[in-house]
Amino acid sequence: MSIAFSNVRRRGAEIPNKLEMTMMGRLARWETLLVCVVALVFFLNTIASPYFLDVWNLSDATYNFIEKAIIAFAVALVIISGEIDLSVAANIALSSTIMGAVATAGYDTPIIVGAGLLTSLACGAFNGFLVAKVGLHSIIVTIATMSLFRGISYIILGDTVYKNYPDSFAWFGQGYLFDAFTVEMAFFIVIAVFFWMLLHKTVFGRQVYVIGNNKTCAAFSGIKVQRVKFSLFLLSGLASGVAAVLLTSRLGSTRPSIALGWELEVVTMVVLGGVSILGGSGTILGVILASVLMGLVTFGLGLLNVPGIVMTIFTGCLLIAVIVLPRITKLIMSHSKKTK
Amino acid sequence: MSITMDVSAPATSGVARATSGDVHADGRAQEVNNCVLEMRGISKTFPGVKALDDISLKLYPGSVTALIGENGAGKSTLVKILTGVYQFDQGEIFLEGKSQRFVSALDATNAGVTAIHQETVLFDELSVAENIFLGQEPRTRLGFIDWPTMEANAAAVLKKIDADMSPKTILKDLTIGHKHMVAIARALSTDARIVIMDEPTAALSSKEAEELYELVDWLKSEGKSILFISHKFEDVFRIADRYTVFRDGQLVGAGLLADVERPDLVKMMVGRAVDRAFPKNNTPGTDVVMKVDNYCHPTEFDSISFELKRGEILGVYGLVGAGRTEVAQALFGATTPSNGTLELEGEAVEIRSFDQAISKGLVYVPEDRGKQGVTLEMSIAENIGMASLKPTSKKGFLDLAREFEMARKYADRLDLRAAALDQPVGSLSGGNQQKVVIGKWLATLPKVIILDEPTKGIDIGSKAAVHGFMSELAEEGLSVMMISSELPEILGMSDRILVMRDGLIVGEFDRADATPEKLVNLATGNTQ
Numbered sequence: 001m002s003i004a005f006s007n008v009r010r011r012g013a014e015i016p017n018k019l020e021m022t023m024m025g026r027l028a029r030w031e032t033l034l035v036c037v038v039a040l041v042f043f044l045n046t047i048a049s050p051y052f053l054d055v056w057n058l059s060d061a062t063y064n065f066i067e068k069a070i071i072a073f074a075v076a077l078v079i080i081s082g083e084i085d086l087s088v089a090a091n092i093a094l095s096s097t098i099m100g101a102v103a104t105a106g107y108d109t110p111i112i113v114g115a116g117l118l119t120s121l122a123c124g125a126f127n128g129f130l131v132a133k134v135g136l137h138s139i140i141v142t143i144a145t146m147s148l149f150r151g152i153s154y155i156i157l158g159d160t161v162y163k164n165y166p167d168s169f170a171w172f173g174q175g176y177l178f179d180a181f182t183v184e185m186a187f188f189i190v191i192a193v194f195f196w197m198l199l200h201k202t203v204f205g206r207q208v209y210v211i212g213n214n215k216t217c218a219a220f221s222g223i224k225v226q227r228v229k230f231s232l233f234l235l236s237g238l239a240s241g242v243a244a245v246l247l248t249s250r251l252g253s254t255r256p257s258i259a260l261g262w263e264l265e266v267v268t269m270v271v272l273g274g275v276s277i278l279g280g281s282g283t284i285l286g287v288i289l290a291s292v293l294m295g296l297v298t299f300g301l302g303l304l305n306v307p308g309i310v311m312t313i314f315t316g317c318l319l320i321a322v323i324v325l326p327r328i329t330k331l332i333m334s335h336s337k338k339t340k
Numbered sequence: 341m342s343i344t345m346d347v348s349a350p351a352t353s354g355v356a357r358a359t360s361g362d363v364h365a366d367g368r369a370q371e372v373n374n375c376v377l378e379m380r381g382i383s384k385t386f387p388g389v390k391a392l393d394d395i396s397l398k399l400y401p402g403s404v405t406a407l408i409g410e411n412g413a414g415k416s417t418l419v420k421i422l423t424g425v426y427q428f429d430q431g432e433i434f435l436e437g438k439s440q441r442f443v444s445a446l447d448a449t450n451a452g453v454t455a456i457h458q459e460t461v462l463f464d465e466l467s468v469a470e471n472i473f474l475g476q477e478p479r480t481r482l483g484f485i486d487w488p489t490m491e492a493n494a495a496a497v498l499k500k501i502d503a504d505m506s507p508k509t510i511l512k513d514l515t516i517g518h519k520h521m522v523a524i525a526r527a528l529s530t531d532a533r534i535v536i537m538d539e540p541t542a543a544l545s546s547k548e549a550e551e552l553y554e555l556v557d558w559l560k561s562e563g564k565s566i567l568f569i570s571h572k573f574e575d576v577f578r579i580a581d582r583y584t585v586f587r588d589g590q591l592v593g594a595g596l597l598a599d600v601e602r603p604d605l606v607k608m609m610v611g612r613a614v615d616r617a618f619p620k621n622n623t624p625g626t627d628v629v630m631k632v633d634n635y636c637h638p639t640e641f642d643s644i645s646f647e648l649k650r651g652e653i654l655g656v657y658g659l660v661g662a663g664r665t666e667v668a669q670a671l672f673g674a675t676t677p678s679n680g681t682l683e684l685e686g687e688a689v690e691i692r693s694f695d696q697a698i699s700k701g702l703v704y705v706p707e708d709r710g711k712q713g714v715t716l717e718m719s720i721a722e723n724i725g726m727a728s729l730k731p732t733s734k735k736g737f738l739d740l741a742r743e744f745e746m747a748r749k750y751a752d753r754l755d756l757r758a759a760a761l762d763q764p765v766g767s768l769s770g771g772n773q774q775k776v777v778i779g780k781w782l783a784t785l786p787k788v789i790i791l792d793e794p795t796k797g798i799d800i801g802s803k804a805a806v807h808g809f810m811s812e813l814a815e816e817g818l819s820v821m822m823i824s825s826e827l828p829e830i831l832g833m834s835d836r837i838l839v840m841r842d843g844l845i846v847g848e849f850d851r852a853d854a855t856p857e858k859l860v861n862l863a864t865g866n867t868q
Contacts, residue, residue: 220704
């Protein structure tokens, strides 16, 4: 990996905007590695299963990751700001339960969706209040609310199921646009673009990075740290709500165990996407690639009839491998330099 | 090309004298002279910058070598290489004649190299004894820490350096001076042969500095090799025997301190003679821009009242802990005063948060640059634009072109040195980082700027630049409140001087009336 070195320090107005970099230097990014791994997994899948390269199958494959990816975008922002939200899956459970209750009461799709999103926002606001205003640690707050939200949903549902959703509700999770795109895919693209713009193109996104890198300096620079953090928890709440709508609509039913354990898969996606768990760095592109990668892996394994438990082992190994790979490369490179 | 400058060993050692000439003639000559550590042709490159270029350095037992250079000259990089934090790209390090490479901090410690940093790397929540023996605690047979032995050993080491403190004291309860003593005690406990002191006096009062000098003398008498890094020439001439000067990552001079004059060293350091006269061209106006009336705080300060005029530089002098920073931060909205009013341009304002202060045109350049001033991981442009995101953006969307343009404007104005505006601020030297912080605040177009120790820990060249634009800004009508512990700076730059002691304003002087003696006597409470 050669990054152009320059001994020249320019002064004042002569300082260029960007450092000259070689092609290699520009490509030496986490995202490049992810693209390569995605291509590799795609290739392996094609070899492993004759059913993989089928438009309908591939379109189905997207269900594996879209709902999680939507949450992962929001959680990525939360993690970049130096916090974490582990209550997202429990938030889905509670929002889905409320939607089920509203549907059972006989209301129509718009009201159901509205109730789901409001519930998720309320959950996000509760997290945000405890973290940003009260000043508690987000990891503790969201572990607590993780039990709280799902607990409420267990109390409401017990071992029963809500499945009285109107037919029109199925559009979100099972519908198609122009006979080619799944509705979920469209949601995914729109939301991905939204988060990409939000993180990389807006003042808000910049503030998220500053807070994640140095929140004291952010505050001293007049950035309203508490407000930004509160908004981030609202956002991750809302993203959970959207995921809840899509998932509930796709499954057509709600059990309190819905989306159980998703918070870990979401965090895995975010970290795999190159977001620093310590905050301050990461990109939406990385998270998109990581979600596609995880989707392809689980789908490919599914086609090979690998059971779910083994799949989680696989994702765990994948995460370790991708994170360890650059370090090993670095070690080998520095070693070969030494022996030269 | 290698510049191997040899510094001959002390005259007391006849053997060393006889052999040092060989080394001079041939860098590869046999290592029979008595230098403990030698660095030869060391180079280190970072993205965008060559931090060290073919550096050589020698350290001798029982001798203090001062490492002098502007910020960004490569001193810190050298220290990090010696302590195993960074790996060098080229060159060799010889420890008592044997080639050595420090792969980790532990390696360096085992080899007898220890460093005492400007901001001491100790653990605030641990006791003095734990800090001294961290990582090498005496164990009982069951593998637990043997507390009585550890505390007894700590007491013994502390007694050796005449430090008056209990090994059980929790470190955060100590003064900076005492923390330095703990760091030195730690160095002694590891049986270090080479002690690196990285600007140890930067945060010390003159009395504490004197205690430190005595410690250094003592270390010397114990036969340790000391590498002493400092910006202060008083330090260097007080305790060093030899000097080595770096400039822009290169070695520009080395020798015995007895053979060199102060102006020559300064010349070597900056590559030009520096005029020590302070640039001062502003004349204060008559209208009051900021009026503070009876500001009080339950614990930190009391009845603070003063006025700041347009285009005036108001110096605030006092010892560390006199409450100056606390007053400044209360004005900026970090803490809420229990009583008192503030007027800006005749209008009563209440500032309870940073963004309120900024929108009212009052900004604060903090003393703690790394934590409060800059975000080291982010770029120069992002840092300069950080407090002006509203004016540079369009409807909440970033306008990078405009941000770069603004960053370039202030980079030019403040004579910033950098490779590119998207370079992380952490890769700049302290002086240039400070320029970035000041640039960030100027970009908000303030009316009042409070500078808290604006030249602390930065090199002479950057210092002169900071003083230069401070005067320029005041000339243009900005009101400057400058908190400083450096007498020359206070006397040289201020139109008016406030002296603080124990949270109170104890004196006010016009530029013409102020003398160093008056200020020091007031600040220290010395009535004679």
